[in-house]
Amino acid sequence: MQETISIAPNVGSSAIAQLLWLIPASPVLASGVIALLKQPKRKTAATLAIGSLGFSLVLALVAFAHVLSGWMHGVSVRETVNFTWIRVGTTNVDLGWVLDPLSVVMLVMVCFVGLLIFIYSTGYMSHDENFTRFFCFLSLFAGAMLGVVIANSLLLLFMCWELVGLTSYLLIGFWYQKPSAAAAAKKAFLTTRVGDIFFLLGMVWLASGTGTLLFYNNGGGSMEAGALATLLGQHAAWGLTAAGAIGLLIFSGAAGKSGQFPLHVWLPDAMEGPTPVSALIHAATMVAAGVYLVARVYPLMAAGALVGGSTTALTVITWVGAFTAVFAALIAVAQDDIKRILAYSTVSQLGYMMAGLGMGGVAVGMFHLITHAFFKALLFLGAGSVIHGCHDEQNIRKMGGLKSDMLVTTVTYTCGMLALCGVPIFAGFWSKDGILEAGSHWSVSKGPVALLIFGAVLTAFYMTRQVAYVFSGHWRGHKPAHESPAVMTIPLAILAAFALGLGLFGTPAWPWFQGFLNGRAVPVEFHALLETNVLAVSGVSIGVVALGILLAWVLYIGKSPKPEQPDVLEKAAPLPWTWLRNRLYVDEIYGATFIAFYAWWARVADWLDRRVWGGAVSGVAIVFRGWAQVNRQLDTNVVDGTFDKGCEELSTGGGLLSRMQNGQVQGYLRWLALAVVVLAAILIWSSRA
Amino acid sequence: MIGHVTALQGYLLLAAVLFAIGLAGALTRRNAILVLIGIELMLNAANLNLIAFWRYGPHPEALTGMMFAIFSIAVAAAEAAVGLGLVIHIYRFTQTTDLGQMNRMKG
Numbered sequence: 001m002q003e004t005i006s007i008a009p010n011v012g013s014s015a016i017a018q019l020l021w022l023i024p025a026s027p028v029l030a031s032g033v034i035a036l037l038k039q040p041k042r043k044t045a046a047t048l049a050i051g052s053l054g055f056s057l058v059l060a061l062v063a064f065a066h067v068l069s070g071w072m073h074g075v076s077v078r079e080t081v082n083f084t085w086i087r088v089g090t091t092n093v094d095l096g097w098v099l100d101p102l103s104v105v106m107l108v109m110v111c112f113v114g115l116l117i118f119i120y121s122t123g124y125m126s127h128d129e130n131f132t133r134f135f136c137f138l139s140l141f142a143g144a145m146l147g148v149v150i151a152n153s154l155l156l157l158f159m160c161w162e163l164v165g166l167t168s169y170l171l172i173g174f175w176y177q178k179p180s181a182a183a184a185a186k187k188a189f190l191t192t193r194v195g196d197i198f199f200l201l202g203m204v205w206l207a208s209g210t211g212t213l214l215f216y217n218n219g220g221g222s223m224e225a226g227a228l229a230t231l232l233g234q235h236a237a238w239g240l241t242a243a244g245a246i247g248l249l250i251f252s253g254a255a256g257k258s259g260q261f262p263l264h265v266w267l268p269d270a271m272e273g274p275t276p277v278s279a280l281i282h283a284a285t286m287v288a289a290g291v292y293l294v295a296r297v298y299p300l301m302a303a304g305a306l307v308g309g310s311t312t313a314l315t316v317i318t319w320v321g322a323f324t325a326v327f328a329a330l331i332a333v334a335q336d337d338i339k340r341i342l343a344y345s346t347v348s349q350l351g352y353m354m355a356g357l358g359m360g361g362v363a364v365g366m367f368h369l370i371t372h373a374f375f376k377a378l379l380f381l382g383a384g385s386v387i388h389g390c391h392d393e394q395n396i397r398k399m400g401g402l403k404s405d406m407l408v409t410t411v412t413y414t415c416g417m418l419a420l421c422g423v424p425i426f427a428g429f430w431s432k433d434g435i436l437e438a439g440s441h442w443s444v445s446k447g448p449v450a451l452l453i454f455g456a457v458l459t460a461f462y463m464t465r466q467v468a469y470v471f472s473g474h475w476r477g478h479k480p481a482h483e484s485p486a487v488m489t490i491p492l493a494i495l496a497a498f499a500l501g502l503g504l505f506g507t508p509a510w511p512w513f514q515g516f517l518n519g520r521a522v523p524v525e526f527h528a529l530l531e532t533n534v535l536a537v538s539g540v541s542i543g544v545v546a547l548g549i550l551l552a553w554v555l556y557i558g559k560s561p562k563p564e565q566p567d568v569l570e571k572a573a574p575l576p577w578t579w580l581r582n583r584l585y586v587d588e589i590y591g592a593t594f595i596a597f598y599a600w601w602a603r604v605a606d607w608l609d610r611r612v613w614g615g616a617v618s619g620v621a622i623v624f625r626g627w628a629q630v631n632r633q634l635d636t637n638v639v640d641g642t643f644d645k646g647c648e649e650l651s652t653g654g655g656l657l658s659r660m661q662n663g664q665v666q667g668y669l670r671w672l673a674l675a676v677v678v679l680a681a682i683l684i685w686s687s688r689a
Numbered sequence: 690m691i692g693h694v695t696a697l698q699g700y701l702l703l704a705a706v707l708f709a710i711g712l713a714g715a716l717t718r719r720n721a722i723l724v725l726i727g728i729e730l731m732l733n734a735a736n737l738n739l740i741a742f743w744r745y746g747p748h749p750e751a752l753t754g755m756m757f758a759i760f761s762i763a764v765a766a767a768e769a770a771v772g773l774g775l776v777i778h779i780y781r782f783t784q785t786t787d788l789g790q791m792n793r794m795k796g
Contacts, residue, residue, distance in 0.1 A: 663792030666724070670716055 016059070016066050017079035017099040020150050023059050023107060024160070026052040028143030034136040045132040046122045049139045053118055056146060057111035060104070067104045068516075076519030077101070080152050080216050094214050098152035101517045102362065106149045106292055109370050113284045113377045114142045116491040120381050121276040123487035124388060134174060134274070141167035145285050149292065154203050154213040154222070157293065161199075161257070164286050165192050171281060172273040184269035191266035195256015202249025206300075209234060209242050215296065223296075228303040240312055243303040247313035250297055251320075258290025259347045260354060261324040265587055267347050271339040275384030278339055283346050283380050284373040291353040291369050295362045302361075310444045314358045321354025322448035322455075327584070329458035333465070334569070334580035337394050338383045341466050345420065346376060348455060352435055355448055360438025363514035367434055367506045370513070371427035374502055375419035378495035382413035385484040385492065386470060393477055396469040397563040403471045405481045408489040410471050412496040417467050419499040421460040422545050429541070430503035432456065437508075437537045453544055460548025465556050473560030508534045700741035708734035721776045721786045725769065732765045 030052035034045045070077035082096030097103075118138065125134050144167060147160030173185030207213050210227035212220060219226060234242035254260070259267035270282045281287070294301065294317065301313045310318075325348045332344035349372050357365030387394055389406050403410040419426035422433070436456075439449030475481065483489070506513035508528045515522030528534065555568045570577040579585070660671070694702070707730055714727025736758045743754020780786050 664788070665791070666716055666788055673712055673716060 013079040013081055013099075014066060016063050017081055017097075019059065020063060020081065020097050020099055023056045023063075023111070024143045024146035024150060026055050026059075026143070027139040027146065031136050031139035031143060034132055034139060037132050039129070039132055042131045045135040046118075049135040050115065050118045050122075052139060053111060053115050053142055056142070057108070057115055060107040060111045063099055064104045064108050067099065067101055071101065071516055071519065074521065078216060080214075080218075080221075082152060082214055082217055093155065094153060094212065094217070095156045096152035096214055096217075097150040097156075098216055099150075100216075101519070102292075102295060102366065103149050105366070105370060105513075105517070107146065109373050110142070110145055110149060110285050113373055113495075114145075114280060116494060117276050117280040117284075117377060117381065118142075120279075120384070120488050120491040121274075123485050124276050124384055125274060128274075130174070134171075137167050137170045137174070138277075138280070141171065141281060141286070145289065148289050152215050152217075152221075154206060154215070154297075157296070158199065158203060161253075161289065161293075162196070164281075164289060165189065165196070165257070168192075168270070168281050168286055171277040172270045174273055174277065178272065181272040184266075184272040188266040188270050191263055192256040195253045195263050198249045199253025199256075202246045202253070205242065205246050205249065206231075209246070223299040228299060231300070232304050241304060243300055244312045247297065247301040247303075247311070248316060251294060251301070251313060251317055254290030254293045254354075255320065256290070257293070258287050258350045258354065259324075260290070260320050260351065261327060264324060264328065264347045265590065268340050268343040268583070271337070271343050275339065275380060275387060278343070279377045279380030279384065282343065283376040287346060287350055288353070288369050288373060291350060291357065291365060294354065294357050295366050295369075298357070298362050301357075310358070310442070315444055316358075318355050318358030318442070318444075318448050321351040321356075321358060322451040323351070324348065325351030325355060325455040326451045326458065327351075329455045329462065331580055331583050332462040333458060334567075334577055336397050338386060338396050338399075338466065338470065339380070339394060341396070341462060342376070342379055342383055345379075345459065345462070348459065349376065349420070352432065352452060352455070355452060356435035356438060359442040359448065360435060361518075363511075363517040364434045364438050366517060367513050368428075368431035371419070371431040371499075371502050371506075374495055375416045375426075375428055375499035378412060378416035378492060378499050379420065381488070381492055381495065382409055382416055385409045385488050386413070386481075388484050388488070389481045390477055391479050391481075395563065396466055397561075398477050399470045399475070399481075400473040400477075400560050401471070401475040402481055405475075406483045408483065408492065412489075412492040413471070414467060415496040415499050417463045419503075421463050421549060422456060422541060423549075424538075424542060425500070425503070427499050427501070427503035430507050433508075433534075433537055433541050434506065434514075436541055437534060440533065440537055453540060456541060457544045457548040460545045461552045464549045464552030468552060468556035468559075472557050476560065476563060695745075697741055697745040700737060700745075704734040704737040704741065707731075707737065719787050719789055721779070721788055721791075722773075724788065725772045725776065728772070729765065729769060732761065732768075736761050736765075 027049070030048045034048055037045055067077045078098065078100040080096055080098045082094050084092045085095045086093040118135075121134065121138065125131055128134065141164060144160045144163035148157055148164060151157035151160060169185045169189040172188050173182050175181045176185070203213065206222055209231050210222040212222050212227070214221045215223040217224070221227065228243060231243035231246065232241050236242050236245035240248070256263045267282060267287065271278050273282070301317065302311060304311055328344045328347035328351065332341050332348065335341045335344060349368070353365045353368045353372070355365075356368050385406065386399065386402065386409060389402070389409065390399055393399065415426070419428040422429045436449060436452060439446075439452060442448065504510070508531070509526045510522060510524045512522050514520075529538075559568075561567075567577070582588070660667070711727045711730030711732075711734060714730060715724050716727075718724050718727060739754050739757045739761065743749065743757075746754070776786060779791065783790065
């Protein structure tokens with residue numbers, strides 16, 4: 001095998017495209033350096049991590065400016081730098097990175113949110129003795145995530161994807177002394193692995209179908225027309241084309257990472273990790289990687305769709321997303337752990353993104369991804385601030401009245417909550433409306449949009465319930481709460497500003513974000529806000545959000561029930577409440593089916609191993625040992641015996657003969673004389689005869 | 690039988706006796722010089738045989754036997770000189786002429 005690395009940039013890629021690799025490389029390098037630091041070097045570790053990510057952010061902004069200036073000149077920028085990683089015979093394994101609007105908005109978002117969370121972490125983790133280890137993992141995560149974002153090869157994306165999975169595992173299990181954290185880390189790793197196996201299968205299929213794993217390669221990439229036409233020409237089972245089948249396989253991987261319905265179980269448990277980790281990895285960035293992956297391979301998913309139509313892959317994505325959105329929102333209603341509610345909310349919002357991708361295309365889904373990243377990071381960091389202020393209490397029933405003690409946290413958290421609910425002006429309103437609007441004229445079915453509207457009611461309800469429990473009423477804990485330090489509240493304020501303002505970049509009046517991603521110029525058209533369809537969707541959306549908030553307001557605001565008292569809804573409907581509280585028994589169902597099956601299968605395998613394979617191996621061993629005994633006997637008795645005997649005889653004979661050599665010349669002469677006499681006698685006798 | 694002994698047989702018998710005496714001396718004496726004398730006796734027994742076979746052989750006019758004997762005596766003289774030289778050296782080295790103690794070539 002011959003390994004060569006040769007960078008062969010295609011013509012016309014700019015300097016920033018050439019240097020794009022520095023964006024993931026800088027945090028990875030920082031992580032390596034931090035790994036070598038000693039425990040007490042907290043300042044150095046934090047400075048390195050924040051500095052390296054800051055450097056990445058600067059580069060990302062330069063890249064963004066480059067793409068933006070291209071867009072303003074009417075050029076849709078897509079620059080790739082590809083190189084051959086491994087050459088085996090005539091097969092090349094190519095890697096590369098891509099600079100296009102999709103990667104660049106994601107880069108800026110990951111770097112920016114990541115940086116704020118890094119800064120916040122210096123405050124949140126200040127008492128932890130493994131501070132340097134935390135920043136080592138966090139930096140490695142940031143680098144891997146940025147690698148996912150810039151990858152122009154499904155293989156490179158997959159490698160970074162797995163690295164991201166690894167750091168997620170390490171960070172969920174950061175407090176590995178807690179058995180629940182260790183179990184959650186294991187669960188997250190194994191559950192996402194299920195999706196990754198399908199992803200890997202899809203990748204192998206794609207490689208064999210198109211001969212390349214590069215997305216874009218001047219017309220020769222797997223996401224470009226030639227390769228897609230080839231894939232559309234091949235038919236897999238059940239009426240799917242190869243493109244559709246590969247799309248579904250890759251979506252399975254995305255579903256694992258992004259917590260979509262059958263594989264969502266790990267995400268709520270992942271809240272065992274430190275809160276900044278939940279904010280960065282399990283809300284803003286890593287879980288969005290699945291959505292980003294679908295957006296990245298969108299040409300494959302959408303291959304073969306007629307105008308206004310859908311493909312099997314997109315339909316499946318939409319339904320899974322819409323179902324997950326409602327499913328998780330329902331569970332969130334009945335949870336009491338502040339982070340667990342947010343976790344289910346994340347699962348639900350990821351469902352919205354997937355449905356948005358399925359029904360409205362890349363721009364719709366990605367817009368919600370970006371706005372969600374900001375306000376969900378805000379909510380998690382706010383929850384972290386609450387937990388920090390309430391002395392590590394996570395049960396919202398034992399909080400209350402924090403608005404007087406933690407003013408900054410209250411205001412910023414409320415911003416995040418309003419954005420998540422989709423209250424007008426806030427970012428979540430515009431991005432969620434984009435999804436609902438796309439759903440309202442989706443040709444296949446109106447089912448998903450109905451589900452999503454129902455989900456919006458639930459979202460407004462559970463978020464208001466949570467805020468009411470935490471911030472209104474009176475304090476129900478033991479020690480009084482306190483506000484968090486500035487290093488934690490300032491990132492909250494910055495994120496709150498974005499949660500408020502970011503939506504303005506994607507309103508129907510000025511759909512800048514959508515135009516930027518799709519490479520279209522966007523004029524400001526205020527009358528677009530007043531089109532019937534937009535107006536209808538906005539009206540419905542505002543209506544359901546108001547309904548949800550009002551309902552929860554009436555039920556929860558200012559009530560301050562004691563933690564021992566049952567929830568209002570529990571009194572109203574005990575049975576459904578129990579179901580929802582127990583997360584609709586998905587974990588139990590998995591425990592009774594898959595895990596039970598695996599345990600049984602492991603026992604069978606164990607029995608087979610011990611009895612059948614072990615027995616066969618032992619049998620062979622016994623035969624060979626017997627044969628070896630026979631050989632040994634032969635060796636000692638026959639071969640060695642003969643040889644030893646021969647040697648003995650020779651040495652005895654030698655001893656006898658050596659006695660003649662006594663050095664006495666006369667002795668030799670005697671023998672000579674004797675021999676002469678004998679010789680003479682023989683001669684005489686023979687002549688006589 | 691003694692009565693029918695020819696001249697040649699007489700010489701050969703004498704030579705055989707001489708040889709036997711020399712051999713016995715060489716084999717039994719402990720003194721190296723006496724062994725050398727024994728060897729000289731055996732050599733001279735051989736010389737006597739040469740002369741006797743030549744004198745009573747088919748061509749007594751050719752001086753072959755005489756020549757052999759003279760060569761042999763010359764060789765014997767040289768041999769005696771070398772042998773005595775060795776004996777003197779060995780004596781100087783070991784302070785003895787006893788052959789029983791000269792066993793350094795023992796195998």
